[in-house]
Amino acid sequence: MPVSSEHVSDLLPEYAESGLRPAGEVEEHLASCAACTAELGTYRSLLSSLVALRAVEVEPPAGYLDRTLRTARLASITSRIPSLAYLRRVSTRGTRILAQTPRAGYALASLGGAAVGATAIALVWWRIARRDAVATAVNS
Amino acid sequence: MVSPELLAACRRGDRRAFEELVRLSHRRVYSLAYRLVGDRSDAGDVAQEAYLRMYRGLAGFREEARFETWMYRIVMNCAMTVLKKRGRFGLLVSDQELDVPVPDRAAERAVDRDELERALALLPEGQRVAVLLKDVYGLSVREISEELGIEEGAVKVRLHRARKRLAESLSTGDDRAGEL
Numbered sequence: 001m002p003v004s005s006e007h008v009s010d011l012l013p014e015y016a017e018s019g020l021r022p023a024g025e026v027e028e029h030l031a032s033c034a035a036c037t038a039e040l041g042t043y044r045s046l047l048s049s050l051v052a053l054r055a056v057e058v059e060p061p062a063g064y065l066d067r068t069l070r071t072a073r074l075a076s077i078t079s080r081i082p083s084l085a086y087l088r089r090v091s092t093r094g095t096r097i098l099a100q101t102p103r104a105g106y107a108l109a110s111l112g113g114a115a116v117g118a119t120a121i122a123l124v125w126w127r128i129a130r131r132d133a134v135a136t137a138v139n140s
Numbered sequence: 141m142v143s144p145e146l147l148a149a150c151r152r153g154d155r156r157a158f159e160e161l162v163r164l165s166h167r168r169v170y171s172l173a174y175r176l177v178g179d180r181s182d183a184g185d186v187a188q189e190a191y192l193r194m195y196r197g198l199a200g201f202r203e204e205a206r207f208e209t210w211m212y213r214i215v216m217n218c219a220m221t222v223l224k225k226r227g228r229f230g231l232l233v234s235d236q237e238l239d240v241p242v243p244d245r246a247a248e249r250a251v252d253r254d255e256l257e258r259a260l261a262l263l264p265e266g267q268r269v270a271v272l273l274k275d276v277y278g279l280s281v282r283e284i285s286e287e288l289g290i291e292e293g294a295v296k297v298r299l300h301r302a303r304k305r306l307a308e309s310l311s312t313g314d315d316r317a318g319e320l
Contacts, residue, residue, distance in 0.1 A: 013303035014296075042307050049256055050275040050306075056253060058171040061180055064187070065166055071188045072162045075195035076155040 016043030176219035259309040267302035
């Protein structure tokens with residue numbers, strides 16, 4: 001049976017989109033079928049109502065804007081803190097460089113050793129200074 | 141409307157510019173979030189998460205003319221996360237039909253806005269997401285299929301079913317659609 005003599009209801013939800021026009025046998029059928037033409041009108045009306053819905057804004061709850069602005073501020077602060085993924089990437093890269101260049105490893109080990117030594121000296125110095133201060137206080 | 145100048149300032153990391161962008165867009169973002177997840181509290185969370193993602197993504201965003209579409213895609217993506225957490229993503233992926241009877245057709249009436257919102261809320265989630273993003277917010281079938289991770293053909297099937305169901309719901313003369 002040719003399309004023109006059958007109802008074309010199933011094709012209409014797509015044809016109703018703007019820019020799409022019924023063609024060939026579908027158009028032929030619509031020209032002679034009031035029911036399908038009316039149904040096409042219903043879909044077009046539905047689609048234009050759906051488009052219009054975009055401009056209709058749902059009223060947000062009280063305090064929503066303030067909360068969202070706080071989120072925006074938080075986003076700007078946290079964006080300056082390196083993420084864990086970034087730190088992991090840097091650490092992996094550093095490990096790879098050390099593995100490839102032993103001299104860089106020796107340099108880093110020397111720096112680490114110097115830092116540990118400096119910390120130990122500072123601690124001893126601080127304890128002696130503290131002991132002297134306590135002795136002075138007791139004597140006076 | 142968000143201007144290219146404002147977007148450029150946001151991309152440079154200007155905090156005040158981003159706050160201005162939030163002021164200009166927060167109602168639209170909330171409206172889409174609410175229509176997608178159907179719950180006020182969840183819609184608020186979706187909006188917050190969407191702005192965090194927008195802030196991080198703006199530095200690499202170059203298509204000023206497509207800002208709205210980009211923003212809607214981010215909101216949609218965040219909404220999908222909420223729907224997945226609710227354990228209802230199966231409905232989104234499979235487009236499983238809910239056991240909701242479709243009202244009989246009756247005389248045509250003008251489409252009432254509240255009635256349309258109600259009919260949209262009653263659609264199965266997969267259909268509602270498709271029709272909202274395509275017919276209300278103007279995303280392409282390809283963009284929707286990319287975000288949902290399904291074939292374009294599957295998106296078209298959902299659109300077809302959703303439009304049919306909406307047309308049927310809205311053209312009924314009784315109020316059964318509101319009770320379903």
